[in-house]
Amino acid sequence: MLTKDQLLTAQLPIEKVALPELGDDSHVYVRTLSAAERDDWEAEQLELRPAEDDEKSVDTQLKNIRARLCIRCLCDADGKPVLGSADAEAFGKQSARVLQRIFNVAMRLSGFNDKDLRELAKNS
Numbered sequence: 001m002l003t004k005d006q007l008l009t010a011q012l013p014i015e016k017v018a019l020p021e022l023g024d025d026s027h028v029y030v031r032t033l034s035a036a037e038r039d040d041w042e043a044e045q046l047e048l049r050p051a052e053d054d055e056k057s058v059d060t061q062l063k064n065i066r067a068r069l070c071i072r073c074l075c076d077a078d079g080k081p082v083l084g085s086a087d088a089e090a091f092g093k094q095s096a097r098v099l100q101r102i103f104n105v106a107m108r109l110s111g112f113n114d115k116d117l118r119e120l121a122k123n124s
Helices: 004-008 035-045 065-073 085-091 096-109 114-122
Strands: 014-018 027-031 046-050 056-060
Touching: 014 096, 027 065, 027 096, 035 046, 035 065, 065 085, 065 096
Parallel strands: none
Antiparallel strands: 014 027, 046 056
8 A cells, every 4th residue: 555655745647749740859748737736727617607696607618728728737858837827828829739639648647538528518
């Protein structure tokens, strides 16, 4: 069984991702989100708004969703972030094919699946 120290200090996997669309030997590193980071990202996708009957309603923020996940996962070879939230809009203008390639790896590494995205969309 893992010790407390092992459980609390586990390293988050990083994967090198080739981006042939951007030239020979072009690549980035994508890291796994921690559980807390994944929760934060999911919460960011949902926006509470007042409803007419004093209840709260939830809107799903799908605009630029790929870029917003990718910037949280892109890192250098040591796992340090290379982009910040202020870069999401500009990064969203990158090739859809490139973003999708990075997004797919970020989703897989962070344990997302299609059902998770459907659940987020269902809240809209």
